[in-house]
Amino acid sequence: MRLTLIIYSLSYGGAERVISIMANYWAARGWQVSLLTFEAPKKAQFDLDPRVSYIPLNIAKDSNNTILGIWNNFQRIQILRDAINNSHPDAVISFMSTTNILTLLATRGLKIPVIVSERNDPAEKSLGRNWRQLRQWTYPFAARIVFQTKRAKNYFPSQVQASGCIIPNMVLLPPIAKESSPKLLKERSLIAMGRLVRAKGFDLLLQAFAQLKDCYPEWTLTILGEGSLRSDLELLRNQLGLSDRVYLLGAVSNPYEFLKQADIFIMSSRFEGFPNALCEAMACGLPVISTDCPNGPREIIRDGIDGILVPNENVSALAAAIKRLISDEEERQRLAARAPEVTERFNLEKIMGMWEELLTQVITNIHQTEITKNDIVNYRI
Structure with a gap:
């Protein structure tokens, strides 16, 4: 052929x-x-x-x-x-x-x-x-x-x-590390991934995280990806008082190393196609939260079984879902246990x-x- x-x-x-x-x-x-x-x-x-x-x-x-x-x-x-x-x-x-x-x-x-x-x-x-x-x-x-x-x-x-x-x-199985990775994230870490563009809704994520920053001071947020809105997001981060809690690391060659060290993955997109980042996070056994945006997340996440869907572009609902998982380790573990099944459904x-x-x-x-x-x-x- x-x-x-x-x-x-x-x-x-x-x-x-x-x-x-x-x-x-x-x-x-x-x-x-x-x-x-x-x-x-x-x-x-x-x-x-x-x-x-x-x-x-x-x-x-x-x-x-x-x-x-x-x-x-x-x-x-x-x-x-x-x-x-x-x-x-x-x-x-x-x-x-x-x-x-x-x-x-x-x-x-x-x-x-x-x-x-x-x-x-x-x-x-x-x-x-x-x-x-x-x-x-x-x-x-x-x-x-x-x-x-x-x-x-x-x-x-x-x-x-x-x-x-x-x-x-x-959806591919995450690669097996030949040796242990250095510590890349702080303890109690939220993670998100995607191009820094409006469609990905990282401004919504920053606003949601800002609502929780005082209640959960030990938690941080890391965003992987690069794009045209970097300076706007950095400015918003600083305005929200998150300069020491949110890290914009740019594009990385092996996101799996970061995903495996995180506690919760969040997708805040306004719209999607079929989001690879969400699938990769689930393949790594992460509990995930996603906006129920048009296309993609609903076809991937079985709400309440292997992840959580929240109304699209709703900052308060996103913050509430993050708070729910931060405060309930048992639920995090329950969702995380089912998340890797995504690799069977879309192998x-x-x-x-x-x-x-x-x-x-x-x-x-x-x-x-x-x-x-x-x-x-x-x-x-």
Whole structure:
């Protein structure tokens, strides 16, 4: 099997992590895997199997006006089309909305089945009017469209839904440490993880933690991740009197080392796709609290069994849930004992089996279509 996988970049992020896992999995199976990115050559955030052909296309240019934007996208499409042709794939898989659109345009007429995947909440992730119209026009060209949740699929019109299927993210077992890790967190530690952007709701988390700081002075909060709102969050932290209680450590190479030393994991997102960070925390046996935001957490957490869901964007409810677990060690242990079951429900073999079944379907369908067309031509001759 020859596959070409396409994503904008391999920087820190959930979609990037998933596509890296997929590429490595299939390369280990002996498949010929090419991974194309729009960004210029740089070290990938996630390790790739040396058998994966990683090809950065260097087509991620900024456009200062509409005319330049059209020209840049025309060039992107041509370069991307050539790269796909040169990789000779049996099928193409593309991640993320704008990358999906350009991939579908680049493959028109190539007779290669293209699977595109939405990785965010489409109701919340704004594309802008022009890109939304292009998505509506191009998505029917896809052989299949992969969504992570039923809610994300239902956002789209019936024509798109008819080609859609739901495949959640895989959850990997945490790596086994070869030696004991140094102490990275203080005793009694809350932890959160994600890009420092509005969608992740870390401002809500800081406000919730501020309500508890005087009652539980021994507890601290550590946030892993980097992003555009770092300075805003640091300012808010200081304004709330949390400068010595909240640590923004940036992106880390091995978050599992931190997760295994924490006491409680908190996800405060306003919206999600299918949050890897939540799954990873549960895989490490952490009791988890999450906002019941659109998409993701409700499909992962069994409320009251292996985690706690709280109303979305409700600071008081989030603070109350944190207080509940801080003050009840027995409940923390009960939730933590069931949390690792997430690795059984979304294990790697099961999820990759769903992808492989989908690939078999689209490749078989395109071959049958070609045979039918040839039969019609021969009949007419």
